Structure formats: C-alpha cells, structure tokens
Amino acid sequence: MAIRSKFELERYQYGIDIRKTHHIYRKDDKIISFGEWIRRRKDRCIIVEMITDIGKHEAFFYQELNGHDHIIRTFGSIENNFNQIIYIANAMSFIASKSIVHGDLGCRNVLVFKLDSNQPKNNLVKITDFGLARSLKISSISKNYSIIPKRYCALEILRNNDQSSYTEKSDVYSMGVLMWEALSNSEIPYSHIADDNRVVQVKLDSERLNRPPICDRQLWSLMESCWENDREWRPTFEDIKDILSVIKPSEVSDVPTSISSYEPPIGYTFKLNVDVTRNGLLGGRFRKIYEAQWISSRQESIVLIEMDKAPTKYEVSCYTDFNNCRHLINTFGFVENNFGSIMLLQERAPHGHLQELLKNNTFKPSSMVLIDIFLQIIDAMIYIISKGMIHGDLRCSNVLVFQMNSSKPEENLIKLTNFAFARPNEPSLSDDRRVTIPVEYCAPEILRSAGRLNYSELSDVYSMGVLMWEACSQGRLPYDYLISNKEVRQKKLNGEKLPRPWIFDRQIWPIIKSCWYNEPQLRDDFKVIKTQLSSINIESQFQYELNVDVKITNQLQSRHGQIFYNAEWIRKKKTPIILIVLSTETAEHEASFYIELSSYKYIIHTFGLVKNDLRSTMLIQERAPFGNLLTLLQSQRFKPSSKVLITIFSQIADAMIYIINQDIIHGDLRCANVLVFQMDPFEAKENLVKLTNFSLTCTNDPSCKNNRQTSISIRYAAPEIVESAGQSNYSDLSDVYSMGVLMWEACSQGEVPYGNDTSDNDIQRRKLNGEKLPMPKECDRQIWDIIEDCWYNEPQLRYNFNDMKKRLSDFNDE
Structure with missing residues (x-):
C-alpha cells in the first residue's frame, strides 16, 4: 500500500485519515477499493493495495509518473499499523534466543511507553511480567496447574504441564492469542465461557477462536499457524517478524455513519422552527436534552434529544416499532434541522430520571413502591425481549419518572428510555463499534468480550440486578469508591459483587443476588424475576x-x-x-x-x-432467663473458667460467621449484647449464649457512610472507625477488633475497657497512638494470644471469624 513520489506525497494512517467503503477489484497481488477520507482531505479517491513484489514494481511507476494531468494522481501512502506487534515479536525473539520461555504472553503483560495514533512508528511497547517465565536449561520446580494462563497457553501445556511442554513454540501459540486479543478490542479469549476449566476442555476439543472482523486475511493466516496442534508446524518468532513486516491492511469493519450525512430510515417527521422549537438546555449525561415546544396546538410536554453519534438501526427500531408498551418512552420522530445535528423528539418526564431523584432525596420510596417500580421496568423488558431485542444499558438514570408517590405503589409511573445500546437478543452477534461500555452495570461476559459479544436477555438481567441495587441504595452509583473503570472491571471479573444495601427490605436482596451469577445460564429470566417480586408481601x-x-x-x-x-x-x-x-x-x-x-x-x-x-x-x-453476660460477670454471679469462656467465645464467633455470610456485620459487639440462656462456670457444654441488639448493624461495606445519629462506642471501636469519627470503615474485620475487646471484657470479669472515668477523647488519642488494653490478670495465655491478634491496626492483618473459630476449637480439643 505504501507509494512514494518525487511530488509532495503525504503519509496517511488507515482508520484515522482514510478508510475503505467497498472493493472494486481483487487479485492475489493487488486489491482496489473505493476510499473515503475521514479527515484532512475531501477528494474522491480509491485505495490500491500492493501486496507482492509485482505490486511494488507497479508502485514505482505510480510514484514516477505522478502529477500529470491525464495520469491518475497518487495522494500518498498508507502506513503499516502492525509496528507494536512487530516490537513484541522482536522482544520474544530475543527471549527465545536466551533459551527462556515467557509463559504468560498476553496484552495485559505488554506495557505502553509511547502512544501516537497518527504515527505508528512513534509508538513504543515493552513486555513485562516474568512471573511464569522459565529457563529451558534448568528444570522447573513448579507444576502448579492452577496458575497456568489457560485461555492463552498452548495445547501441549494443557495436556501435560511438565518441562518438555514449554518451548519457544508454546510462547508462539500465546503470541497468536495476543494478536487475536489486540485485534478484538482487548476481548478476553473465549469470553462467552466464564469458567477457565471449561475453556480448557473447549481448547482440547479443537475449538479455535473466531477471526476478528477487522483482521487482515494474511494476519489471520499467521494467527492460525501459531495455533497448529503440532508445535513443529508453528512459526518461530523470527518468522513472525518477517511475515508481519510485509503484511498490509486489506479488510476493515464497518465505520459509523457521520452525523452530517445521516438520514433517518423512516425519514423526518417534523421540522425545527416549523413544527417545534428548541428552547433551553435541560442537561443530559450521554446526549444533550433540550426543552422543546410545539408550534402547533398539540399539548404534549416534549424534549429534543441531540445525538452526538448516528443511532444504530436497532436503536431506531426501538423508537419506531415499540409502541404498545406503557413503560417505554414515547418517541414522536426525528426532527429535520439546519444545525447538522440528529434530533429526536420525545415526550418529557415531569420528574426527570430515577437516579437523580433518589440521590437528591427528592424521592424516598418505600419497599413496596420500589417493588412496583421494578415490576414496571421488568414489564418493559419482557416486551422488549418478546420483540427479539435487549436494552443493553439498564440503570436508574435510564428510567424516567412520570408519576411518583413514596408510599402508594399505584401512584407511580416510570418509563424506560435510551436505547443506544439496544441490539438483537443474540449472544454470538458481534458488535465492533468500539463504544464505551457501561462497566459498572454490564455483565461479566460482556466485560470478557470487551463489549463485542455475549449480549442477551441474561446480560440485561445482570444489569437489572445492579439497577435494583442502585435504587435500594437511594441512588448510590455502583462501585463509586473505585477510581477507574479498570478497577471495576477487574473486581467484577474476579467474581466480586456489590455489597448489600443498608436500608431496604430483606426479601429483595436474594432476588438481586440471583441476578449476578457469573454463568449467565444460572440467572433467572425476567418472567421468573417478575414472579419472585410479585410474591413479596410486606404486610x-x-x-x-x-x-x-x-x-x-x-x-x-x-x-x-x-x-x-x-x-x-x-x-x-x-x-x-x-x-x-x-x-x-x-x-x-x-x-x-x-x-x-x-x-x-x-x-x-x-x-x-x-x-x-x-x-x-x-x-x-x-426471654433470656439469666439476662446479659456483662451484668452476670460484674455482679460476680457468673465466674466462668477458661474452658467455659472458650465455649462462649466460640458460640459468638459462630453467630458472627452466620451474620457475615448474610453480607452484613453486627457493628456493636460487647458483653452487654450477649444474652445468657444456660450457664455453668465449670461445665463448658452446659452453657448457651445468643447474640442480640442489631441497632448498629449495617452492610459489610467499608465505603458505606454511617448517616445515623449513633455509632459504636469508642471503647469497642476499631482504629479505622475511630479515624473516620464513626462514619465509615465498618467491616467484618472491624467486628473482629470489637470481638477482641468483648473477650478482654469477659476475661476481666466485666471490667469496663479503659476504665469508667476515661473520656472518649483520651481513649481516641490512646487508640490512634497504638495503645492496647493490658492482659487481664486471670486470662489464659492462649486466649490472650487470640485477643491480641484481633487488635492489629491494619484490618487485613487480623484473623477473620472463621480463623478465630478454628483457633478456639483447637483450644477446646487440648
């Protein structure tokens, strides 16, 4: 494709300056296509791709004869855009020359030092992470199958993870996957499968990755050669370098239509300043929303949506074909205008969108009202699914509120809007628009595909779970405590779920959690969720x-x-x-x-x-026949032995494990909140205690703010809670700290931590200085060791309740 001339030819980058529309002519040595300028020029042009030496010979004459009025003009050359991959192949060739195998080649282990979208040669990448590297000259000491990058590694490693499986050719296999990943918008290989072990089986059954839509024919051939079952047939890294140096781009994906040239498939229904006027800007996070007014006598409240990108045919079909559902936004049509903009006319929601209303506390719906809102959204989704489509971006900000009443479900009306991500309900359908996906809301299978694949009803179910969480959290944005989308993506791919909302009905939480299974097929569909929500009866x-x-x-x-x-x-x-x-x-x-x-x-x-x-x-x-543990200890009515104390502590730890498994924490562990049902100071088995007082109970979410007037007493609070003035950092490990104080209190026969006369300010100062309570006089040394391990200033260093229970059980077994 590169052509030179003695005239002033320029260098252009494919996909940045110019693109192809469709092919005119194709032979082995040459491909001719109609071209379209993206920027810098407006001339009508064609793109001639010279592939073989014969093509290069022809290119010589193009450059020499360029400029004559009656000879076709050559504008310039188009850069080869494979420089980064060549750099990686070059680095891998050097690694192979040292008889070293990298063992974990993938885009995630390629660092970018220089980035220039206009000049490929100005880019610089470097390989990193040699954690799985091994020398072919030294026998490996590790055969840990669990740390193998199963989606990237060669078949021989999956079959037999021994030293002989690792060669330059096993890294070549991974290089093929890296190239596939780079051309698939960083999609994770086999993204439609959540379980790595299932990926292994698929690979061993000879199922290969599909060709990326923007992948050159020759590059795809190279990738396939990297994946040969017999490694002897795979190229070396030197071979890969040579092949990449001569490959020229020949195929591209569809390019979105520009706004200025967009024509609605259904035509324009209205004209600006003839049928409607555009007034003041109302806002809009994704697209600008303007107040609008009819020029005619029509009375409906309306808004104009100004689109920054041309809508897809799927989005347009949602606005034009979905007209029989009460809970979908009513769209009147497209508006012709002289601003070169794409404008859509829709009905106006008098209260705005749900997320803003919740966040600003303008709307504080009861549990029954929330359930009714969820059912309205689900009705809309069932209708959309029945049309063979999905929404693709379920969230509270895409729910418009037309009627609202915080206490009466029947006086609420919402409608679903924003179909920019709508598409057919077909998980295998590829979308290569390279749009920014809503990371916080979308399902893990979509993240694994980098937004290209795996959209289905069940991926919308996952997003519905996040929407319900958001609504139950009074408009709190999901993962708002994380800095970047990259962090959110990693946490979701690692299986981490959102914490339980603080104030909401307990019957809703299991339904929300069931939306978040990693494997889509384990999730319920919208009809089942509707049945589940409908069966909740607060009364x-x-x-x-x-x-x-x-x-x-x-x-x-x-x-x-x-x-x-x-x-x-x-x-x-x-x-x-x-x-x-x-x-x-x-x-x-x-x-x-x-x-x-x-x-x-x-x-x-x-x-x-x-x-x-x-x-x-x-x-x-x-009713507890003996009252609470603190009163019994302080009154000297109960003087338990160490064995009895261990039993009591084990029962409390057992209760805490159960509580934490429900995604909540107690928040106020102390002897006064332990009720005694059976007691015997010497016979451990004759004792039974039960935990009470859930006035400070909250979700197991350190980032959650405590807006209540009361908080845990500073005598029992962990240092991280003291530092936040009781407002945040509540977690299962802050409860572990309080459990240590509870055990100290019990071993001290009910003594008050830090003494009765000590002020809160003094206790705060002593805690933040790292001062700990002293060992009680009658405390068993092994119990004291457990207590001390609860009091590390860094929460992550403390034992959790499972570990604590095991240590207490070991004590009892002695």
Whole structure:
C-alpha cells in the first residue's frame, strides 16, 4: 500500500485519515477499493493495495509518473499499523534466543511507553511480567496447574504441564492469542465461557477462536499457524517478524455513519422552527436534552434529544416499532434541522430520571413502591425481549419518572428510555463499534468480550440486578469508591459483587443476588424475576397483633431507641417472651435484621412483628432467663473458667460467621449484647449464649457512610472507625477488633475497657497512638494470644471469624 513520489506525497494512517467503503477489484497481488477520507482531505479517491513484489514494481511507476494531468494522481501512502506487534515479536525473539520461555504472553503483560495514533512508528511497547517465565536449561520446580494462563497457553501445556511442554513454540501459540486479543478490542479469549476449566476442555476439543472482523486475511493466516496442534508446524518468532513486516491492511469493519450525512430510515417527521422549537438546555449525561415546544396546538410536554453519534438501526427500531408498551418512552420522530445535528423528539418526564431523584432525596420510596417500580421496568423488558431485542444499558438514570408517590405503589409511573445500546437478543452477534461500555452495570461476559459479544436477555438481567441495587441504595452509583473503570472491571471479573444495601427490605436482596451469577445460564429470566417480586408481601410481616396475640405487662428497661417490656401470650404458648419497641429512624430495618437472623441457634430468636394501633415498630422475642453476660460477670454471679469462656467465645464467633455470610456485620459487639440462656462456670457444654441488639448493624461495606445519629462506642471501636469519627470503615474485620475487646471484657470479669472515668477523647488519642488494653490478670495465655491478634491496626492483618473459630476449637480439643 505504501507509494512514494518525487511530488509532495503525504503519509496517511488507515482508520484515522482514510478508510475503505467497498472493493472494486481483487487479485492475489493487488486489491482496489473505493476510499473515503475521514479527515484532512475531501477528494474522491480509491485505495490500491500492493501486496507482492509485482505490486511494488507497479508502485514505482505510480510514484514516477505522478502529477500529470491525464495520469491518475497518487495522494500518498498508507502506513503499516502492525509496528507494536512487530516490537513484541522482536522482544520474544530475543527471549527465545536466551533459551527462556515467557509463559504468560498476553496484552495485559505488554506495557505502553509511547502512544501516537497518527504515527505508528512513534509508538513504543515493552513486555513485562516474568512471573511464569522459565529457563529451558534448568528444570522447573513448579507444576502448579492452577496458575497456568489457560485461555492463552498452548495445547501441549494443557495436556501435560511438565518441562518438555514449554518451548519457544508454546510462547508462539500465546503470541497468536495476543494478536487475536489486540485485534478484538482487548476481548478476553473465549469470553462467552466464564469458567477457565471449561475453556480448557473447549481448547482440547479443537475449538479455535473466531477471526476478528477487522483482521487482515494474511494476519489471520499467521494467527492460525501459531495455533497448529503440532508445535513443529508453528512459526518461530523470527518468522513472525518477517511475515508481519510485509503484511498490509486489506479488510476493515464497518465505520459509523457521520452525523452530517445521516438520514433517518423512516425519514423526518417534523421540522425545527416549523413544527417545534428548541428552547433551553435541560442537561443530559450521554446526549444533550433540550426543552422543546410545539408550534402547533398539540399539548404534549416534549424534549429534543441531540445525538452526538448516528443511532444504530436497532436503536431506531426501538423508537419506531415499540409502541404498545406503557413503560417505554414515547418517541414522536426525528426532527429535520439546519444545525447538522440528529434530533429526536420525545415526550418529557415531569420528574426527570430515577437516579437523580433518589440521590437528591427528592424521592424516598418505600419497599413496596420500589417493588412496583421494578415490576414496571421488568414489564418493559419482557416486551422488549418478546420483540427479539435487549436494552443493553439498564440503570436508574435510564428510567424516567412520570408519576411518583413514596408510599402508594399505584401512584407511580416510570418509563424506560435510551436505547443506544439496544441490539438483537443474540449472544454470538458481534458488535465492533468500539463504544464505551457501561462497566459498572454490564455483565461479566460482556466485560470478557470487551463489549463485542455475549449480549442477551441474561446480560440485561445482570444489569437489572445492579439497577435494583442502585435504587435500594437511594441512588448510590455502583462501585463509586473505585477510581477507574479498570478497577471495576477487574473486581467484577474476579467474581466480586456489590455489597448489600443498608436500608431496604430483606426479601429483595436474594432476588438481586440471583441476578449476578457469573454463568449467565444460572440467572433467572425476567418472567421468573417478575414472579419472585410479585410474591413479596410486606404486610405479611406482621405475624401478631397487640392485645390479640400478645399483651404487655410491665416495662423492664430502656436504652437509646429501644424500650423493653415484659409480655405474655394471650393464646396458649409457654415460651417466656419480651416485647421491644423500636423508635429510631431506622427501626423497620433494624427489625428486619432481627427477623432475618433469628433462625440461627446463637442469635436471639425473634417471633415476629406486632401490629399495633400506635404504628410503632414492635417485636416479640424469647426471654433470656439469666439476662446479659456483662451484668452476670460484674455482679460476680457468673465466674466462668477458661474452658467455659472458650465455649462462649466460640458460640459468638459462630453467630458472627452466620451474620457475615448474610453480607452484613453486627457493628456493636460487647458483653452487654450477649444474652445468657444456660450457664455453668465449670461445665463448658452446659452453657448457651445468643447474640442480640442489631441497632448498629449495617452492610459489610467499608465505603458505606454511617448517616445515623449513633455509632459504636469508642471503647469497642476499631482504629479505622475511630479515624473516620464513626462514619465509615465498618467491616467484618472491624467486628473482629470489637470481638477482641468483648473477650478482654469477659476475661476481666466485666471490667469496663479503659476504665469508667476515661473520656472518649483520651481513649481516641490512646487508640490512634497504638495503645492496647493490658492482659487481664486471670486470662489464659492462649486466649490472650487470640485477643491480641484481633487488635492489629491494619484490618487485613487480623484473623477473620472463621480463623478465630478454628483457633478456639483447637483450644477446646487440648
């Protein structure tokens, strides 16, 4: 393709300055195509690709005769864009010359030092990460199959992971995958498969990667030769360098239509300043949204959407063909204008989009209202799926609110909008537009394909789970604590899920979590999710009614936000009970934690909510015959031996493991929150305690802010919570720290941590200076070792509750 001339020829880059539209002529030595300038020129042109030496001979005459009025004019040459891959092949050739195998070749291990999209030769890349490298002269000491990069490595390594499997040719296989990855917009190989072990089976069954759409015929042939089953047939890196040096680009993917030349397939329905006027800018994160007004007598509230890119045919079909669903935005048509813009006329949502309303606390929907909103979105999605399409970008900001009422579900109306990512419900359909994908919302299989493949109803289900999480988190953006999309992508590909939202109905969380399975086929479809949400009945949480099922006798005690009463069953039940009235701003959610966790043997049993005329949040709980552990210890009524203490600590740790498995933390571990049901100071098996008080319980999410008026006492709080003034850094490991203080308290016979007369400011200073509580006089040395390990300043150095339970069990076995 490179042509030189004595005239002033320029150098152009394919895909940046010029592109092909379609082929005119093709032979082995030459390809002629119509060309189209992207920038710098407007002349009509063709592209002539010279591939063989005969072609180069012809190019010589083009350059020598250029400039005559009656001889075809040559504008310039088009650069070879494979320089970076040649650099990698060159580096790998050097590595192979040293009898070294890299062992982990992939785009992720290629660092970019210089980047110039206009001049390929100005780019510089370097190979890194020799963690799996090995010398062919020295026998390898590692045969760890789990660390093999299974998607990238050669077949012989998958079959037999021994020293003889690693050669220059095994790195050549990976080089083929690297080239495929580079031309596939960094798609992860075999992106449609989540499990690496399944990838191994597919590769051993001879299933190869598909040819990337923008891949040159000759480059694809080179890649395939790198993947030969018999490694002796694969090229060397020197061969790869030679081949790459003569390859010229000959095939390209479709290029999006420019805005100025775009014509709607359905034509223009309206004309600006004839049918409608464009008024002030309303906003718009993705596209500009303008207030609009009818010039005619039509009364509908409208907006003009100005598109920065030409819409796909799929997006247009969503606006034109989806007209029988109440929960999809109504589109009137395209608007012809003199600004060279693409304008779409749509109905206006009086309240804006859901994410903004939630984030600004303008809209604080109840659980039942949220469920109704989710059902409306799902109805829209079921309709879209029935048309053979998916939405592709489900999120709260793409949900417009037309009617809203925080407490009455029937007075809410939402509509789904923004179909820029809409496409057919076909996971194998490739999309090579290289658009920016919504990393925070999209499914892992889409991330693995770098946004090219794997879009389906089930990928939209994953996004629906994120949308529900966002709504239940009062508009909090997913992964807002991370700096970059790269971090989000890595966490999602590693299987990390969003934390449980703090304030929402506990029945919704399992439905949200079921949307997030890594394997798409494990997720429920929208019809199943609709059934699940429809079956939730908030009213059914009231299992009892005051003065019908249970009656209050006398008040026992009160503390912040809680009043405890003696109570009796009216109907024939023998279990001793108490009634608790919760009066904090988060009382309903505190009650939901009691109910959710009450089935566990070492957590206080809550029978249920009590319906009452005062509209207070009332709970019935079992009564602990001996009260709380702190009072028993301080009164000297209970002097447990070390063996008994170990049993008590093990039961609390067991309860904490259960709580953390529900994606929440306790938040206020102390002896006062441990109720005693059986006690014997000498016989360990004759003791039973249960954890109580979930007033400070929150999600296991250190980034979550505590906006409540109360927080954990500084005497029990971990240093990271003290540093944040009780506002954040709550995690299972902050509970581990508090557990250490609880054990210290129990071993000290109920002594107050840091003493009764010590101020909070003094305790804060001492904690932040690294000062620890002293070893109690009667404390067993092995227990003390466990306590000390709870108090590391760095949370990640502390044992978790599983480790703690094991150490306590080992103590009991001695």
